[in-house]
Amino acid sequence: MSALRVAVVGSGPSGAYCAQLLTEEAGFPVEVDVFERLPAPFGLVRYGVAPDHPRIKSITTSFSEVFEDSPGVRFLGNVEVGRDISLEELREHYHAVVFASGAPLDRRLGVPGEDLDGVSAVREFVSWYQGHPDLAPDAFTLTGDRAIVIGVGNVALDAARMLVRSTEELRRTDVPEHIVDAFAASTIREVVVVGRRGPAFAKFTNKEFIELLEVETADVIVDPADLQLDPVQQAHADGSPTARRLLASFQKAADRAPEGRDRTIRFVFDRSPVEFVGDAAVSAVRLGRTSDPDDDGPHESVEAQLVLRSVGYAGKALDGLPFDVVTATVPHVDSRAVGVPGVYVAGWIKRGPTGVVGTNRGCALEAVTSILADADELRSAGTATSATEVDGLLDSRGVRVVDWLSWRAIDEAERAAGEAVGRERVKLHDRDELLRAAGRAG
Numbered sequence: 082m083s084a085l086r087v088a089v090v091g092s093g094p095s096g097a098y099c100a101q102l103l104t105e106e107a108g109f110p111v112e113v114d115v116f117e118r119l120p121a122p123f124g125l126v127r128y129g130v131a132p133d134h135p136r137i138k139s140i141t142t143s144f145s146e147v148f149e150d151s152p153g154v155r156f157l158g159n160v161e162v163g164r165d166i167s168l169e170e171l172r173e174h175y176h177a178v179v180f181a182s183g184a185p186l187d188r189r190l191g192v193p194g195e196d197l198d199g200v201s202a203v204r205e206f207v208s209w210y211q212g213h214p215d216l217a218p219d220a221f222t223l224t225g226d227r228a229i230v231i232g233v234g235n236v237a238l239d240a241a242r243m244l245v246r247s248t249e250e251l252r253r254t255d256v257p258e259h260i261v262d263a264f265a266a267s268t269i270r271e272v273v274v275v276g277r278r279g280p281a282f283a284k285f286t287n288k289e290f291i292e293l294l295e296v297e298t299a300d301v302i303v304d305p306a307d308l309q310l311d312p313v314q315q316a317h318a319d320g321s322p323t324a325r326r327l328l329a330s331f332q333k334a335a336d337r338a339p340e341g342r343d344r345t346i347r348f349v350f351d352r353s354p355v356e357f358v359g360d361a362a363v364s365a366v367r368l369g370r371t372s373d374p375d376d377d378g379p380h381e382s383v384e385a386q387l388v389l390r391s392v393g394y395a396g397k398a399l400d401g402l403p404f405d406v407v408t409a410t411v412p413h414v415d416s417r418a419v420g421v422p423g424v425y426v427a428g429w430i431k432r433g434p435t436g437v438v439g440t441n442r443g444c445a446l447e448a449v450t451s452i453l454a455d456a457d458e459l460r461s462a463g464t465a466t467s468a469t470e471v472d473g474l475l476d477s478r479g480v481r482v483v484d485w486l487s488w489r490a491i492d493e494a495e496r497a498a499g500e501a502v503g504r505e506r507v508k509l510h511d512r513d514e515l516l517r518a519a520g521r522a523g
C-alpha cells in the first residue's frame with residue numbers, strides 16, 4: 082500500500098502530537114511533513130511557556146523523538162504556508178493537510194489610547210523575552226517605575242513574575258543574554274495586575290498564584306477589602322472548589338505584611354481600563370469600576386509607563402479556509418474543516434486559546450482519528466506526489482528550508498552559547514543568527 086501523505090502546518094504541541102499519533106495509530110505507512118514558519122520547532126513550548134518553567138518545556142524531548150525516530154516524519158522549518166507554499170499546493174502534494182497553526186494574534190480592548198507607545202499585547206512582551214525572531218531584540222525597554230498588566234489569566238501572571246524576577250533567577254533560564262541584561266536594567270518597581278471582575282473570578286490557577294507568592298524579590302499585595310465577596314462572587318465560590326482554593330491563597334497574601342522587598346506586585350479587582358493616557362507614550366491608565374456600568378467618573382488614574390493587555394490570544398484567518406471571526410477559529414466537524422475536503426484542524430486554531438500543552442494531545446487525536454477514518458477516500462480522491470517534488474518546489478522558490486539536522490545544529494549552537502556563560506542553553510534571538518547556526522549542520 083502506498084503511504085498516506087499528510088502535511089501538518091505548525092510544529093507546536095498540536096502539530097507535534099499529530100505527527101506522533103499519525104505514526105503510532107495508522108497501522109499502514111504514513112509520510113508526515115511538518116511545516117513550520119520559524120527556523121525552530123515547538124511553537125509556544127519554546128516561545129510561550131515561561132522560561133522559569135523548565136519542566137513543562139522539557140516535553141520537547143518527547144516531541145523531538147518523533148522527528149528523530151520516525152523515518153516517515155520530516156521537519157520543514159522556515160517555511161510559511163500561505164507565503165512560501167499555498168494551501169492549494171499542499172492539497173496537490175498531500176492526501177491530507179492539518180492546520181495546527183495556533184493563535185498568533187491577540188484580542189484588543191477597544192479603549193481610547195490603546196495604540197500609544199508603551200501599550201502592548203502581552204503576547205508581544207512574552208515573545209520578546211523568549212527571543213522570538215519576530216520581535217526585535219530591543220522591542221522593549223523597561224525604564225518606567227510601574228507596569229500594569231490587564232488581565233488575570235496564567236499568561237498575565239507569567240509576565241508579572243518575569244518583571245520581578247532577579248537577574249540570578251533569569252540566568253538560570255534559557256532567555257537570550259541581552260534579554261537578561263534588559264531585565265537587569267529594569268527600573269520597574271511595581272507591577273499592578275488588574276482583574277475585570279472580583280477575585281472569585283480570577284482565571285489563573287492556584288498553582289501559578291502560589292508560585293508568585295514564593296518569588297523572593299517581590300511583595301504580593303492583595304487588599305483584604307476585595308475579599309469581602311458580593312453575592313454573585315459568593316455564589317460562584319460556593320459552587321467552585323477551584324475558586325475557593327484560589328480565594329484561600331488570596332487571603333494568605335492579604336494576611337501577609339509587606340516585607341519591604343525590592344519590588345511589588347499589587348492586585349486590583351473589579352476594574353477595567355477606560356482610557357490609556359499619554360501624548361506619544363502612555364503615562365497613565367484610567368480605571369473604572371466594572372460592577373458599576375454607570376460609573377462615569379472621575380476615574381482613578383494609575384501612572385504607568387508599560388501596559389500589557391493580557392486578554393487572550395486569537396487565531397488568524399487563513400487563505401482558503403473558513404473562519405469564525407467571533408471565536409477566531411476554523412469551524413470544523415470532528416476536526417474536519419467545514420467545506421474543505423482533506424483539510425483538518427488541531428490545537429488553538431481549532432479550539433481557541435485555552436488548555437495546557439497536554440490538552441492538545443486529545444485534540445490532535447481527534448484530528449488523526451478523522452484522517453485515518455477518511456484514509457481510503459483521501460487516497461482515491463487525492464493526487465499526492467512525493468517529498469522530492471515538494472523539496473523541488475520550495476527550492477525553485479529559493480526557500481531556505483531548515484530540516485531536522487539543521488535544527489539540531491541550532492540546538493547545539495544554543496547549548497554551546499549556554500555553556501560559555503554557565504547556563505544550560507542561551508536562545509538565539511535573531512532570525513539570521515538562527516539561520517547561520519542552521520547552516521553549520523553537517
Ligand SMILES: Cc1cc2nc3c(=O)[nH]c(=O)nc-3n(C[C@H](O)[C@H](O)[C@H](O)COP(=O)(O)OP(=O)(O)OC[C@H]3O[C@@H](n4cnc5c(N)ncnc54)[C@H](O)[C@@H]3O)c2cc1C
Pocket residue numbers: 090091092093094095096116117118119122123124125126128129130131134137160161162163181182183184185207236239394427428429430435436437438439441
Ligand atoms: C504565554 C503562554 C504560556 C503558556 N504556558 C503554559 C504552561 O506553563 N503550561 C502549559 O501546559 N501550557 C502553557 N501554555 C499553553 C500551550 O502553550 C498551548 O496549549 C499550546 O502551545 C497550543 O499549541 P498549538 O500547537 O495549537 O499552537 P502553537 O504552540 O502556537 O504552535 C503553532 C505553530 O504553528 C506555526 N505556524 C503558524 N502559522 C504557520 C504557517 N502559516 N506556516 C507554518 N507554520 C505556522 C507557529 O510558528 C507555531 O510554531 C502557554 C501559552 C502561552 C501563550
